[in-house]
Amino acid sequence: MTDYTLTTSPSLKRRHAKETRFKWYGRIAILIALSFLAFMFSAIIFRGAGAFQQTKISLEVTFTQDIIDPNGERDPQVLASANYRPLLIRALSKTFPEITARRDKKHLYKLLSSGAVFEMGKMVNHNPNMIGTTQTIWLPASSEVDLFMKGKIDANLDESQRRLDDKKMSYIETLKQSGLIKKKFNTAFFSHGDSREPEMAGILGAALGSFFSLLVCFVIAFPLGILTAVYLEEYAKKTKLTDVIEVNINNLAAVPSIVFGLLGLSIFLGVFHIPRSTPLVGGMVLALMTLPTIIIAARASLRSVPYTIREAAYGLGASKTQATFHHVLPLAMPGMLTGTILGMAQALGETAPLLMIGMVAFIVDIPHGVTDAATSLPVQIFLWADSPEKGFVERTSAAIIVLLAFLILMNLLAVVLRKKLERRW
Amino acid sequence: MDINIKTAQTVKSPIMSAKNVDVFYGKKQAIDDVNLDIPENQITALIGPSGCGKSTFLRCFNRMNDTISICRVTGNIYFAEQDIYDPKIDVVALRARIGMVFQKANPFPKSIFENVAYGPRIHGLAENKEHLEDIVNTSLKRAGLYDEVFERLDESGTGLSGGQQQRLCIARAIAVDPQVILMDEPCSALDPIATAVVEDLMEQMREKYTIVIVTHSMAQAARVSQQTAFFHLGKLVEHGETDKIFTNPDDLRTQNYISGKIG
Numbered sequence: 001m002t003d004y005t006l007t008t009s010p011s012l013k014r015r016h017a018k019e020t021r022f023k024w025y026g027r028i029a030i031l032i033a034l035s036f037l038a039f040m041f042s043a044i045i046f047r048g049a050g051a052f053q054q055t056k057i058s059l060e061v062t063f064t065q066d067i068i069d070p071n072g073e074r075d076p077q078v079l080a081s082a083n084y085r086p087l088l089i090r091a092l093s094k095t096f097p098e099i100t101a102r103r104d105k106k107h108l109y110k111l112l113s114s115g116a117v118f119e120m121g122k123m124v125n126h127n128p129n130m131i132g133t134t135q136t137i138w139l140p141a142s143s144e145v146d147l148f149m150k151g152k153i154d155a156n157l158d159e160s161q162r163r164l165d166d167k168k169m170s171y172i173e174t175l176k177q178s179g180l181i182k183k184k185f186n187t188a189f190f191s192h193g194d195s196r197e198p199e200m201a202g203i204l205g206a207a208l209g210s211f212f213s214l215l216v217c218f219v220i221a222f223p224l225g226i227l228t229a230v231y232l233e234e235y236a237k238k239t240k241l242t243d244v245i246e247v248n249i250n251n252l253a254a255v256p257s258i259v260f261g262l263l264g265l266s267i268f269l270g271v272f273h274i275p276r277s278t279p280l281v282g283g284m285v286l287a288l289m290t291l292p293t294i295i296i297a298a299r300a301s302l303r304s305v306p307y308t309i310r311e312a313a314y315g316l317g318a319s320k321t322q323a324t325f326h327h328v329l330p331l332a333m334p335g336m337l338t339g340t341i342l343g344m345a346q347a348l349g350e351t352a353p354l355l356m357i358g359m360v361a362f363i364v365d366i367p368h369g370v371t372d373a374a375t376s377l378p379v380q381i382f383l384w385a386d387s388p389e390k391g392f393v394e395r396t397s398a399a400i401i402v403l404l405a406f407l408i409l410m411n412l413l414a415v416v417l418r419k420k421l422e423r424r425w
Numbered sequence: 426m427d428i429n430i431k432t433a434q435t436v437k438s439p440i441m442s443a444k445n446v447d448v449f450y451g452k453k454q455a456i457d458d459v460n461l462d463i464p465e466n467q468i469t470a471l472i473g474p475s476g477c478g479k480s481t482f483l484r485c486f487n488r489m490n491d492t493i494s495i496c497r498v499t500g501n502i503y504f505a506e507q508d509i510y511d512p513k514i515d516v517v518a519l520r521a522r523i524g525m526v527f528q529k530a531n532p533f534p535k536s537i538f539e540n541v542a543y544g545p546r547i548h549g550l551a552e553n554k555e556h557l558e559d560i561v562n563t564s565l566k567r568a569g570l571y572d573e574v575f576e577r578l579d580e581s582g583t584g585l586s587g588g589q590q591q592r593l594c595i596a597r598a599i600a601v602d603p604q605v606i607l608m609d610e611p612c613s614a615l616d617p618i619a620t621a622v623v624e625d626l627m628e629q630m631r632e633k634y635t636i637v638i639v640t641h642s643m644a645q646a647a648r649v650s651q652q653t654a655f656f657h658l659g660k661l662v663e664h665g666e667t668d669k670i671f672t673n674p675d676d677l678r679t680q681n682y683i684s685g686k687i688g
Binding site for chain 1: 487489492494516517518519520521524525526527529531532533534543544547548594597598601
């Protein structure tokens, strides 16, 4: 008798079990990947969040003309380099009238960042009318005070093992009670260049360095990449030569980035003598690195434009150039842009090639163009991570947060562009 | 009566004629020594089983095969007594005279207006904006699409139905004001109703244009064409008036094909 039943397959249970098992393998894999990511993000944010605040001390400073500008010239050079130290010591003495010993006063002065005098110089330069008046201003505290205020120095430790001595702790206590010491939003972090003092160090220089490098990188790599892709995909005949070129472009995409740095060092710096450490040469090296990525993405998006579109244009009597530039290229553009942005994001995170061309130097000044010496965000992170000062620990993480924010923004832009511009046939 | 009209038209001289045409894809020969005249203001149907080379042959008429790098065409094809494979011939001008409609409707992913306006634009046919609009409207009317789309000319051409898309492609081809329109299985992706609309349209277009159509459907060839050419394995087996080919073919292979024994 023929059996028509559908439910008694002996392997059914095994099949189902296998399916379920594989589904769970997949879920567990995703879970592990996500938890690594979550761990990384929370660790960085936990460590770096502190750097967005900076301890500041309020002082009533009298801007004495005799000390700042004895000749009354109001020369910016003079104002910037005047000796503000005595003014600060006087102001501190006003807050702590009981301290009279010269050594203690010096000690008291150490509460402030050594950058506080530069802050004052900037302030006076910005508004010379301050001279002769008395102002209440918030000045950055030293890194140790900052760390103590953020709870990163344990007050219960023995004085000999602590970074902050008992005297300073008592000063801070006094200031705290009168509300003259506070954690404020760390504007310096976003408006300063690098510094030896953690409390004065900022990422603006590095961020602008990255920006200028990427600008140069885009200006070079985008047109070159698109034109190469268009030629190879639309015009070039399939020959041995184009095969060789294609293989080499794919190989180039896999070359370790430091090799591009070496190339930049020997060609751009060695032969063409482009100024060292500048975003110009950095961007050129990054362009070399990004070029294969852009070419590959652009070719893929050109290939995804259906041949029927080209045929339609040819059928109407459009020339090859017209068909390419009127129809194929606009349709491929979203994919090209997405690929370019992803390539640029990769370039933004690149450190190794920039080390080779001198963008690793300690640069305090904020770059104003592509030929000013600069560093870049990832290199800045590398430099800070390497610094012995404890105050750089949180700044390193904060810089990583900023870099990640930029990377996420760029990737998001790529996704949005793709979603918005993509066409369906 | 109907037959008499057709007879009267066959007297006209051919607008296009192929002489000893061979087509090679690399080493493989796709078309073998074909001679065929295309009479003006008639519909010529190219029929035959799959892979017989009828589409390849059609694409010789506007040199679309040029875009395939391994494809080589020998022999001569004349359009109004000019050899279109002469090196002096401007392919752009040729394709403006000889339009093409493809198997799969392929409107540009642009507005309906832009689709039709593209051809006149690149050939500089319109003197000003009004003239261009006039060309677009006339073309859409001739393609029988105007009444359906005149309110939404700025909408995307890819949003139309399959049959409308194909008629849009016909309008796009007409807009360049060609003398000949090549159609490569224009109805193969359309339902019977849309097919009937396109077939009616072809009948009307015959007054102004010469049409060469490749079709898989023998019924369609019988319905729309005045001339039929039967291709088999890259050779032109038989050609002549449609009525004769379908009722009294000379060649056994033609007879087998139209009666459904091969193909």
